[in-house]
Structure formats: C-alpha cells, structure tokens
Amino acid sequence: MPAFNWKPLLFACLIVSIGQLSLGLVFPLLPWIGQDLTLTSDQTQLLVAIYLLGFGPSQLVYGPLSDVLGRRPVLLSGVMIALFGVALAIFNAESFSGLLLGRFIQGCGAGSVSVLARATIRDSYQKQNLAKAMTWLAIVAAFTPIMAPVIGGMVNHYLGWLSVFVLLIAYIALVWLLLVLSFRETLKTAGVPPSVKQLAGNYLSLFKDRHFLTFAGIGWINFAMVVLAISMMPYIMQVQLGISSDQYAMWAMVPACGLLFGGLLCQRLRPKLGTASMLQLAPLMQLVSAAVYVLAPSDPVWMSVAHFLLAMTNGIAFPCAQSMLLVPYGEKAGTVSALSGACQMVAASVISHCLLQLGISQPWHLGAVLLSAAFLGIVLVNLGVRSESGRQASLELSQP
Numbered sequence: 001m002p003a004f005n006w007k008p009l010l011f012a013c014l015i016v017s018i019g020q021l022s023l024g025l026v027f028p029l030l031p032w033i034g035q036d037l038t039l040t041s042d043q044t045q046l047l048v049a050i051y052l053l054g055f056g057p058s059q060l061v062y063g064p065l066s067d068v069l070g071r072r073p074v075l076l077s078g079v080m081i082a083l084f085g086v087a088l089a090i091f092n093a094e095s096f097s098g099l100l101l102g103r104f105i106q107g108c109g110a111g112s113v114s115v116l117a118r119a120t121i122r123d124s125y126q127k128q129n130l131a132k133a134m135t136w137l138a139i140v141a142a143f144t145p146i147m148a149p150v151i152g153g154m155v156n157h158y159l160g161w162l163s164v165f166v167l168l169i170a171y172i173a174l175v176w177l178l179l180v181l182s183f184r185e186t187l188k189t190a191g192v193p194p195s196v197k198q199l200a201g202n203y204l205s206l207f208k209d210r211h212f213l214t215f216a217g218i219g220w221i222n223f224a225m226v227v228l229a230i231s232m233m234p235y236i237m238q239v240q241l242g243i244s245s246d247q248y249a250m251w252a253m254v255p256a257c258g259l260l261f262g263g264l265l266c267q268r269l270r271p272k273l274g275t276a277s278m279l280q281l282a283p284l285m286q287l288v289s290a291a292v293y294v295l296a297p298s299d300p301v302w303m304s305v306a307h308f309l310l311a312m313t314n315g316i317a318f319p320c321a322q323s324m325l326l327v328p329y330g331e332k333a334g335t336v337s338a339l340s341g342a343c344q345m346v347a348a349s350v351i352s353h354c355l356l357q358l359g360i361s362q363p364w365h366l367g368a369v370l371l372s373a374a375f376l377g378i379v380l381v382n383l384g385v386r387s388e389s390g391r392q393a394s395l396e397l398s399q400p
Contacts (some may be wrong), residue, residue: 024148054107056345063338138318139263153249174382214384259306262315283377293367
C-alpha cells in the first residue's frame with residue numbers, strides 16, 4: 001500500500017470542523033437564549049433549523065463550482081461568508097431575527113466546508129487509503145458536533161452564551177488564515193463550466209442512480225438521527241432530569257467516546273471484514289440503541305448509554321457509506337458530495353423540526369424513531385451492497 005499522506009486529511013478535518021462546531025456549539029445554548037430573549041423551545045430550535053437550511057442547499061452551488069474553479073478559491077470564499085454570518089449574529093445578539101439572519105448566512109457560507117472536505121479527500125487518496133481517510137474524516141465530522149456541546153456548555157456556564165459565538169468566530173478566522181497560508185489546490189484537472197440546464201441534468205441523473213440513492217440515503221438517515229438526538233438530549237438531561245449545564249457538558253463526553261470507539265473499531269475491523277460487512281452491522285447496532293431508549297429507566301446513566309451506542313453506530317456507518325458512495329465518481333466528487341451533503345442537511349433539518357413539532361420529547365419517542373430508522377437502514381444497506389456498483393466499490397476499497 002502506498003505511504004499514507006496525512007496532510008490532506010488534516011486540512012480536510014480542519015475544514016469540516018467549521019461546519020460541525022457551528023452546529024454543535026449552539027445546542028446547549030438554546031435554553032439560555034430562550035430564557036434571555038423570552039422565546040419558546042420551538043423558537044430556539046429555529047436557530048438550528050435555519051443554519052441547516054442555509055448549509056444544505058448552498059452545497060449545490062459550491063460542489064460544481066469547485067469542480068470548475070478549483071477547491072481552494074471556492075473554499076476560502078465560503079469560509080469568509082461564514083465569518084460574516086457569525087459576526088452578524090454577535091452584533092445582533094439582542095434580536096432574535098438578527099440571530100436567525102446571522103445563522104442563515106453562516107450556514108450558507110459553511111456549506112462549502114462539508115462538500116469540499118470530502119472532495120479534497122477524494123482528490124488526494126485511492127483504494128484502501130481512501131477508506132482510511134474517509135474513516136478519520138467521518139470521525140471528526142461526527143465527533144465534533146458531539147464534543148462541541150461539552151465545550152459550549154462549559155463556556156456558557158462560566159461566560160454566557162454570547163461568548164460561545166465569540167469563540168466560534170475566533171476559531172473560524174484562525175482556520176481561514178491557515179488555509180490562506182498553507183492549503184494547496186487538490187483538483188488536478190479543472191472541468192468545463194456547465195450550464196444551468198446541464199447542472200440540473202447532472203443532479204437529476206444522480207437522483208435516478210441506485211448507487212447514489214442507497215449509499216447517500218444511509219448517510220441522510222444517520223445524520224438526521226444524530227441531529228434529532230443532540231437536539232433532544234439537552235432538554236432530556238437538563239430540563240427533564242434536572243442536571244446543570246456544566247454537568248451536562250460532562251455527560252455529553254460519553255457519546256463522544258462512543259463515536260471515537262466506533263470509528264476506531266471500523267478502522268480495525270474494516271480491512272478484515274470489508275466495508276460492506278461493516279456497513280451491514282451499523283443498523284443492527286442502531287436497533288440496540290433504540291431498545292435502550294425505549295426500555296431503560298430515564299436517568300443520566302441509561303440515556304448516556306443509549307447515546308453512546310447511537311454514536312458508536314455512526315462512527316461505523318458514516319465512513320463506510322461515504323467511501324462506498326464516492327468510489328465510482330472520481331471526476332465528479334464535488335458535484336456528488338454537494339448533492340449528498342445538501343440532501344443530508346435538508347433532510348436532517350426537516351425531519352428533526354417536524355418531529356419536534358409533533359411533540360417528540362421523551363426518551364421512548366426518540367427510541368421509536370430510531371427503531372424505524374434502523375429498519376430503513378437495513379433495507380438501504382442490503383440494496384446497496386448487493387448491487388453491481390456496490391460490489392465493485394467494496395472490491396476497490398479492499399485493494400491495497
């Protein structure tokens with residue numbers, strides 16, 4: 001196997017962390033923002049939904065642009081837009097509408113980081129190295145929004161919720177400066193700019209592609225469950241079970257460890273069992289997590305165990321699904337990543353918001369939703385790995 005070059009992966013992890021921190025840091029702040037601005041819990045949840053609504057569709061622009069103009073200029077422009085959005089939220093912190101506008105603009109800019117992190121990985125790695133890089137990127141992409149509430153909760157406890165936004169803008173500015181100084185273009189051959197009609201045709205063709213729908217769909221379902229769980233857990237733990245924000249920050253480390261464990265387990269077992277077999281294992285583990293949420297007593301220990309198992313599932317499912325998804329689309333990695341990421345964010349935003357509007361609030365409610373998602377995941381995984389393109393992708397990822 002060729003020597004593994006860590007530099008592109010480290011940059012991709014820094015890039016993707018912007019989007020995930022922008023999401024995860026805000027979750028523990030919602031009850032306190034609601035208290036200070038006299039908002040209901042449904043209104044404060046809009047700060048998450050509006051960010052995802054900007055984040056998701058904007059990827060449809062960044063992906064194809066990066067296939068034509070290159071990854072670097074598109075990425076730097078997107079991160080600058082995200083910086084402007086956070087600044088707007090900070091300077092309008094006393095206005096709920098100002099916060100919403102800032103979060104939407106922040107999401108529109110941060111949409112660049114998710115798609116371009118995956119595209120630069122696809123540009124830089126092949127075969128088993130691609131699967132290895134995707135595993136580490138997925139760990140960071142899913143680990144960060146679980147660890148972020150720990151950081152956000154601690155900063156909020158000692159300095160207040162506005163300080164979290166100040167911390168966020170400082171981090172994004174630092175990453176942008178590092179990218180300006182050190183990030184080099186990864187796209188080897190630029191494409192021909194497509195017309196709007198051609199671009200729409202490319203996206204439509206992907207929606208008709210079984211390989212895309214199955215493996216991207218696995219990511220959409222898993223991410224929607226992650227967003228739903230980390231949206232509900234602050235209210236379950238702090239409001240229903242009565243723990244403080246700093247105590248919640250400590251409990252939130254448990255699922256973070258679960259995600260890390262799942263990713264490391266995937267790194268260890270995937271070369272032996274294969275990417276397809278690991279992907280088939282993930283929804284079965286999600287069933288166990290659902291059972292704990294439904295059947296276990298409502299206390300911090302059991303809730304954290306259930307969240308640990310869910311996070312562990314995602315540590316396996318995310319990298320395997322993303323690796324299988326991108327293998328056939330080397331020259332269109334930006335476009336494929338854009339559509340997959342956009343649909344993932346929109347699905348997470350719509351699903352989580354609708355379920356919360358329907359009154360999802362108890363642990364057993366979350367367990368019932370996870371149960372349905374696990375059965376749908378089993379169907380999608382088996383459709384994907386048994387297809388001809390799925391078998392070829394799995395074979396390529398097993399090659400040194």
